[in-house]
Amino acid sequence: MAIWTLVITGCGTSHGNPPWGVPELWSSDPRDLRRRSGAALLGPAGQVLLIDCGPDLMQQLRDPFANWDGVGYPEQCICRCDGVLLTHAHADHSHGLNDLRHINRLMGGGGITLYGSAEHLDEVQAMFPYCFGRTNAYYHQGNPVLQTQAVDIGQQYHVGDLPVTPWPVEHGPAGLVLAWGLGDRAGYITDAKTIGAQTRSAMRGKDLLVLNMLQEDPHVSHLNWQECYEVLEDLRPRRAVLTHMGYSVRWQEWQDRLPPGVELAYDGWHDTFEVTL
Ligand SMILES: [Zn+2]
Numbered sequence: 001m002a003i004w005t006l007v008i009t010g011c012g013t014s015h016g017n018p019p020w021g022v023p024e025l026w027s028s029d030p031r032d033l034r035r036r037s038g039a040a041l042l043g044p045a046g047q048v049l050l051i052d053c054g055p056d057l058m059q060q061l062r063d064p065f066a067n068w069d070g071v072g073y074p075e076q077c078i079c080r081c082d083g084v085l086l087t088h089a090h091a092d093h094s095h096g097l098n099d100l101r102h103i104n105r106l107m108g109g110g111g112i113t114l115y116g117s118a119e120h121l122d123e124v125q126a127m128f129p130y131c132f133g134r135t136n137a138y139y140h141q142g143n144p145v146l147q148t149q150a151v152d153i154g155q156q157y158h159v160g161d162l163p164v165t166p167w168p169v170e171h172g173p174a175g176l177v178l179a180w181g182l183g184d185r186a187g188y189i190t191d192a193k194t195i196g197a198q199t200r201s202a203m204r205g206k207d208l209l210v211l212n213m214l215q216e217d218p219h220v221s222h223l224n225w226q227e228c229y230e231v232l233e234d235l236r237p238r239r240a241v242l243t244h245m246g247y248s249v250r251w252q253e254w255q256d257r258l259p260p261g262v263e264l265a266y267d268g269w270h271d272t273f274e275v276t277l
C-alpha cells in the first residue's frame with residue numbers, strides 16, 4: 001500500500017475569482033481567492049503528477065499549498081513532474097503549458113508526458129506546437145518538450161508509479177472531459193455537466209472524490225449544487241471536496257450548509273489517499 005497526497009492547487013472556475021472591476025462581488029476571505037482549477041498528486045517517493053496545467057500553473061507550482069509568504073524562498077514549491085493528466089483542452093485547464101518548460105529544465109530536459117484523450121491532445125498541439133518540439137527559433141532554448149500519450153477509456157496507466165484510469169464525463173455542449181481514477185480509492189472529476197453510468201460505476205464508493213460544483217443556479221456546461229448533490233448521493237464517497245467554483249460560492253457561507261462528508265475546496269486544500277492496487 002502507498003500513501004499519496006492530493007493537493008487542490010486551484011479551485012476557481014474559468015476566469016478565476018473573485019472578479020476584479022466589480023467591487024461588490026469581491027471577498028476578503030482568502031479561501032474565496034481562487035486560482036484556476038488544477039491539482040497536484042504527491043507520491044511517497046517524491047513523485048509529482050499534475051492534473052491539468054491551467055493559466056495559473058506557475059503560481060500553482062511555486063506555491064501549491066497557497067501558504068507562501070510571497071517574499072522568502074518558497075520551500076514547498078514543486079520542482080518535478082512525472083506526467084500531466086489532462087482533463088480537456090479548455091483554456092482554464094491547459095494554457096499554462098508553457099510553464100512546464102521550467103519544470104522540464106529543472107529535471108534536466110528529458111521531457112514531460114501529457115496524458116489525455118486524442119482529441120484534446122490534438123487541440124493543445126495545434127495551439128502550442130512549439131511546446132511539443134516543433135521548432136521555433138524564439139523558444140529554442142527553453143521548450144517545454146512535451147510528449148503526448150493518448151489514452152483509452154477505462155484503461156489503466158502507471159504514471160510515476162500511480163495507477164490512473166480515465167473515464168468520460170460530458171461537459172454539456174463542450175463535449176468530452178476525462179475524469180481520472182487515482183489508484184483504487186480516489187477520483188477527480190471536473191467540468192462535468194452529466195456523468196454516465198460507466199463513469200459513475202468506476203467512481204462509486206471512493207475514499208476521496210473531487211467533484212466540480214459551479215454555483216447555485218443551473219448552468220449549461222457545469223454541475224450546479226443540486227446536480228452535484230444528486231451525483232454525490234449516488235456515488236457516496238467517504239469524503240467529497242468540491243472544486244471549480246464560481247464567485248458566488250463563498251467558502252464560509254457554503255461550508256455551513258453542506259452535508260456531512262462534503263466540503264468546499266480552497267487553494268492549497270490537501271488530503272492523503274491510499275493506493276492498494
Ligand atoms: Zn474549467
Ligand SMILES: [Zn+2]
Pocket residue numbers: 088090171174191
Ligand atoms: Zn471546461
